[in-house]
Amino acid sequence: MELLEVIKSLSNETRLNILTWLKDPFAHFPKEELEEYTPELGVCVSDIAKKAGMSMPTVSDYLKTMSATHILIATRKGQWTYYKRNEKTLQDLAMHIKEKL
DSSP: OOOOHHHHHOOOOOHHHHHHHHHHHHHHHGGGGGOOOOOTTTHHHHHHHHHHHOOOHHHHHHHHHHHTTTSSSEETTTTTEEEEEEEHHHHHHHHHHHHHH
């Protein structure tokens, strides 16, 4: 894990909010937006952008940045991309901070 890159990928309030929203999607997104939701698939980019109140390109850039550091996992289904948290990477990050910082 490239610690500095991971920390940079989280260095924005919206990105941290996205991570929180994806932890429990049903607590943060309207039920009708999660009709195709499965834990394996995640939440659609358009639903995340709507929740964030930001443009799709901006949110897509945030999600790609977080995905590049393995904080999120992207899955394509047809023309849509879905994102979910990578719990293993998040656990590794927490352990690294606890033990080495």
